[in-house]
Amino acid sequence: MEERKKTNIILFSGDYDKAMAAFIIANGAAAYDHDVTIFATFWGLNAFRKDEKMNVEKGKMEKMFGKMMPRGAENMGLSNMNFAGMGPKMIKKVMKKHQAMPLSDLIEMAQEQEVNMVACTMTMDLLGLQKEELIDGLEYGGVAAYLAEAEDGQVNLFI
Numbered sequence: 081m082e083e084r085k086k087t088n089i090i091l092f093s094g095d096y097d098k099a100m101a102a103f104i105i106a107n108g109a110a111a112y113d114h115d116v117t118i119f120a121t122f123w124g125l126n127a128f129r130k131d132e133k134m135n136v137e138k139g140k141m142e143k144m145f146g147k148m149m150p151r152g153a154e155n156m157g158l159s160n161m162n163f164a165g166m167g168p169k170m171i172k173k174v175m176k177k178h179q180a181m182p183l184s185d186l187i188e189m190a191q192e193q194e195v196n197m198v199a200c201t202m203t204m205d206l207l208g209l210q211k212e213e214l215i216d217g218l219e220y221g222g223v224a225a226y227l228a229e230a231e232d233g234q235v236n237l238f239i
Contacts, residue, residue: 087114087235090226094123094150095159096168096183102239103127103186109235110193118190119226121200124239125207127153127187128199128214142208149207153183191217198225 087109091102102118110116120128131152138146150156161167175182181189190197198219204210211220219225230236 085114086233087116088230088233089118089237089239091118091120091124091239092122093239094126094156096156097158098239099127099156100183103190106190106195107193110195117196117198117229119198121203125199125203125209126150126156128218130213130215134213136210136212138208145207153187
């Protein structure tokens with residue numbers, strides 16, 4: 081029996097369009113029967129944040145980071161043409177017209193296809209993010225968790 085191929089994606093970017101690309105690739109690889117892991121670190125963790133504000137105890141710096149970062153996948157900005165928030169509205173309108181799935185649906189599809197989604201615990205500590213602030217169904221790990229997956233990966237991407 082042939083061993084399943086492994087696809088690993090580091091999601092570093094907090095840009096809506098780049099996160100979409102990561103999840104489109106992840107869903108495509110899962111559909112091709114790959115074992116897929118998305119390891120979200122730094123600003124990529126914003127794709128895993130819940131939309132609603134969570135009442136968790138934080139220090140002053142962690143509160144500042146929490147206020148500056150977008151809450152939830154659909155509130156992330158674009159890498160280019162953000163135009164003070166108008167760019168994401170424009171691209172979402174075009175996506176709807178062409179029946180393209182929004183990022184939140186791509187994330188849900190990835191969960192349904194059993195894509196392994198890992199939140200970087202070191203970055204969570206640095207930014208003051210707590211598990212309660214992130215979507216359900218995630219795993220948590222550090223760089224060793226990513227390297228363990230990437231070591232056997234046929235496809236390793238940094239987005």
